[in-house]
Amino acid sequence: MSGAGSRPGEAVEATEAALAAHRALNGAADDPYPERGVAELFEAQAARRPRATALVHHGRRMSYAELDERADALAAALRAAGAAPGEAVTVVLPRCPDLVVALLAILKCGAVYLPVDAAWPDERLRTLLDAAASRLVVAREADTAALGARLPGRRVLAVESARPDDGAAPAPVYRAGPDDLAYINFTSGSTGLPKGVPVRHRGIVRLVHGARYARLDEHAVLLQMAPVTFDAATFEIWGALLNGGTLVLYPSPFIRLGELRQVLAEHGVTVLFLTTALFNAVVDEAPDTLAVLRTVLTGGEAHSLPHMAQALRHYGTDRIVSVYGPTECTTFATYHPVRELHPEEPSLPIGRPIQHTRxxxxxxxxxxxxxxxxxxxxxxxxxxxxYLGLPDVNARQFADLVIGGQRERVYRTGDRALLSPRGHLVFQGRTDDQVKVNGFRIELGEIAHHLQTQPEVRRCYVTTRPSGQGGLELVGFVVPAAEGCDIAAVRARLRAVLPAYMVPAVIRVRDDLPLTITGKVDRAALLASLEEPSGPDSPAPGGSASARSASGAAT
Structure with a gap:
């Protein structure tokens, strides 16, 4: 992380011009946010508007009171099963009302929710649960036996096992404080092991209270479309439920543009988040889909300026907001209302900090x-x-610095940006090999690690190339250890240890990896070789990775 260059506790050098520019960047006044936990704030909304609609799924509506009662019942069952304050409880549920019930119930226990995907390989699931010391799993009753076999040593509790009318004693009240942990997301790690990112209640509340980037209130209707393992779901779920709004759960596991248009119109959705690739796909293929929305938030990768220009023509200048932020800063850190494009800026600005962020x-x-x-x-x-259990990484990524005489705990993002004369930030890429593909943050080194450890592979290189929707797709190059490298077997082993979104769309076998004059792998030459007639090349089955991932990023 050479860009930041400062040691922990060291004062950052600053001219008066730099300090003035950063005061302007960070200077907007913030309303205080509640110093309370997520569950307590939800309960306040349920008490204030018990009959208001909290959830909509497949045409069925659930009120705030019903959601609160369901969560209380499950919280009692969780406490009886041993869920303790501060303990991670794993959630393996599809997008459905029971998912939201489970998240609330876990928080009502003072526990921490750890969302995972049942489709992930067993080895990865066990690694994540071990890292989080999670002993308890919440799942659908139909899945409990299979998950018990896949995750030995864990207790699997059926989400249907507790109902408000089952006569169970109420859960002991535990009021999580703002500095208690609320959930854990895992991001890709360059050592081959994922990194656990715990997030405090305070981070969620700061994200959705008094939002500058969208109108979040009791009239807001948000569509929950992101996988709960993706931190955009944090915004979708709690942006609605902590403000008295309505959360519409997208009804299908995969996003279909015709269905998306119908759902948005039928339920009067006002605020929607789309990954960059999915936003581009909508603009290309069905631009009228988003016409009913008040606000379209989009981010996760660098934006395509041609797609954004087309979107401005379709939707006007008061509807699109570009958002940026790492999981380590609770989903969104900056925002930029897209009103016009400036020719002198080669990429779309990521803007200014959201509320309570610098x-x-x-x-x-x-x-x-x-x-x-x-x-x-x-x-x-x-x-x-x-990060969980990674003190050396924490020492590199988080630091206490003195900036303008003020001590700040900072997270070094590894992202580079330009401080525009207009006073906002313009994204300029990464300082390392971490990328975002359809909203999922990926360390290329983690994929390379798992490629390199395969017996058929002598050397490898993993990079990205533009996809058809203006986003990125993963590409791997391997130099085989012997003739007859079986790419299908290589791909199968990758799928056994990595989520589908981390398996390269194309894996090309090469005799060598070309080098630049400075001795680095020649990425440009490798990408150019993809245009040559393919030999033992293995594209991902089932069409382009961008199309699959754009859907997957929103399932």
Whole structure:
């Protein structure tokens, strides 16, 4: 992380021009947010508007009172099963009302929810649960036996096992505080092991209370479309339920544009988040889909300016908001209302910090002035306390710095940006090999690690290339250890240890990896070779990865 360049506790050098620019960047006044936990804030909404619609799924509506009662009943069952404050409880549920019930129930116990996908390989699931020390799993009754076999040593509790009318004693009240943990998301790790990112209640509340980037209130209707393992779901679920709004659960496991248009119109959805690739697909194939919305939030990758220009023509200048942020800063850190495109800016700005968030650009230990580029450092109550069990990584990624005489705990994002003369941040790429593909943050090194450890592979290189929807797709190159490298077997072994979105769309066998004059792998030459007639090349089955991942990122 050479961009930031400062040691923990060290003062960052800053000119008056740099300090003034950052005061302007971070200077918007914030309303105080409640110093309470997520479950307590939800209960306040349920008490205030018990009959208001909290959830909609397949035409069925669930009121705030019913959701609260269902969550209380499951919380009692969880406590009886041993769920303790601060303990991680794994959630293996599809998008449905029971999923939201489970998340609320876990928080009502003071426990921490760990969402995972049942489709992930057994080895990965066990690794994540071990890292989080999770002993208890919540799933559908139909899945409990299979999950019990896949996850030995864990107790699997059926979400249907507790209902408000079953006569169970109410759960002991535990009021999680703002600094208690609420959930854990895992992101890709360069060592071959995923990194657990715990998020505090405070981070969620700061994200959705007094939002600058969208109108979130009792009239808001949000569509829940992201997988719960993807941190956009944090915004969707709690952005609705902590503000007295309505959460519409997308009814199908995969996104179909015709169905999406129908759902948005039928339920009067006002706010929608789309990954960049899915946004581009909608703009290309069915632009009228988004016409009913008040606000379209989009992010996860660098935006395509042609798609954004087309969107402005379709939707006008007061509807699209670009959002940016890592999991380590609780979903969103900056936002940029897209009203016009500026030819002198080669990429779309990521904008200014959202409420209760601060951003700094630092290069070689010095705060950047307007017109300069540096690494994006983030600060504020949205920051994670640090990765689970990774003190060395925490020491690199999180630091206490003194900026303008003020001590700040910052997260070094590894993203580079320009401080525009207009006073906002313009994304300029990564300082390392971490990428975002359809909203999923991926360390290319983790994929390379699992490729390199396969017996057929002598050397490998993993990168990305543009996909058909203006996003990115993963590409792998392997130099075989011997003749007859079986790419199908290589791909199958990758699928056994990695989620589907981390398996390269194309794996190309090569005799060698070309090098640049400086001795680095020549990425441009490798990508150019993909245009040559393919030999033992193995594209992913079932069409382009971008189409599959764009759907998968929203399931």
């Amino acid at each position: 951003a700094y650009l630092v290069e070689d230990g010095r705060l950047c002035e307007p017109g300069e580029s540096g690494e994006v450092l983030l600060a504020g109550p949205g920051l994670s306390p640090g």
